[in-house]
Amino acid sequence: MNERSSASCFFLHVFERGKMIHKFEKNGLKIVLDVESGSVFTVDDLMYELLGEEGVVDEKQIEDLLEKHQEYTREMVDESLEEIQALTDEDLLYTENDASKTNPFDTRGRDVKALCLHVSHDCNLRCEYCFAGQGDFHGQRLLMTPETGKKAIDFVVKQSGNRRNIEIDFFGGEPLMNLDAVKEIYAYAKSIEEESGKEFHFTLTTNGVLLNDQNRAWLDEHMDNMVLSLDGREEVNDRMRKTVNGKGSYRVIKDDILKMAKMRDGKKDYYVRGTFTGNNLDFSEDVKFLANEGFRSISVEPVVAQDGCGYEIKEEDLDFVKDQYDKLAIDYLKRGSDENHPDFNFFHFNLNLDGGPCVYKRLSGCGAGADYLAVTPEGELYPCHQFVGNPDFLLGNLDEGIVNPEVRESFKEANLVNKVDCSSCWVKYFCGGGCHANAWNFNHDLQKPYHTACEMERCRVENGIMIYIKESEEA
């Protein structure tokens, strides 16, 4: 077989299998991700040129490459093609995965195993970007009774089938406004763990206003994870996160939130969780600020907002936002090196390449509406916290169960197997198809992901992979 036919045969071979890689340059590295296997490589300049997104470049392109780059030889090309072939034969490059043809919920089951309990539809802050109508979810300011919470626990035990691990998320409004109910619901769930064969895992999200030494101790002991809301720099936080009197909340909450974080450092999970908006697109400064203030586990998220609200992240902001992630990644690699770069964990750079979730989890993505539901203070059921208060998405209630199965089914169908836009996207196994609420808010279609969020996710994952490689090299 001559050189030309050898390359052509390989080209046809991989195209027939319809495989996908993603190659990109970041921080001086040429990086290749094999989408279906999850393999990660670094490559030299020639290999980078030879690897196309869906297969090796064709013979004409190889000849052009040899003509343009005198430093490349035919021997080097053949050597590279042999390496590609060897990796392809091992299902590590241009890999096929038949799992993407199966609805993941047929495999992983269709039970409900996680609840977001809205223990308080009331809040003691008035954050301008609040999707929850500043705490009341556009309804009455209500607190969940312990009885309703216990009924929710019974509901999830019954609905979770053979699943053992159950997640309960205390949410609001502000859940600490109803801490007594939280404690009762917690105690009830723990009391039935053995007889029900379940293991409950608890998370509480708080704005920090009511944190004090007493409740901090209880929360630290009993919550598996805590989400602590703080946006970053004082002026950034105070522009959006305001008290009932319209004043900035930073000085009210920051020290108490930091105390909570410090209690858990190295022992239990927490995230200080900020939101960035069109008003502070330079959010990398807020992440660094939080790290410098002593937070070791940080998640700063783009706002979920409607077009025209004035603080939404626009398509034209994307280049700036992506540059912020790139800058943050470079700074992140220096963490721990000196007092200006304290060690911290940034949620979106923390990719689990060593033992992440299985392919069915990745195909199904967010379980909202399927195995994750939100429960209002009145006991109504919604697909997730982001849909609460929207009557079109009312699934049922704790007394009658699911009375609107069509809506629930539409969420189960919103997975990578069915989302057309995701099928050809390399980041699909990292994002799982994105947030259902984003898809609905921006496209009114659960099957159509929100493009701006996709762009940001691709940038974050590229940086996460780059960081993984750099850290691996250091190790």
Place this chain on the structure above:
Amino acid sequence: MKHIKMIKKGSLKQTANKGCGECQTSCQSACKTSCTVGNQKCKQAQ
């Protein structure tokens, strides 16, 4: 290999017989808005 260095051997294909559904279901752990599954832990591996 001279031109390509494997940093991480992918195992997604080997996970096709799993799918127990015991892992975390949603974005509730940290972000609360943007679904990210790539950084989650597999309960079977823990």
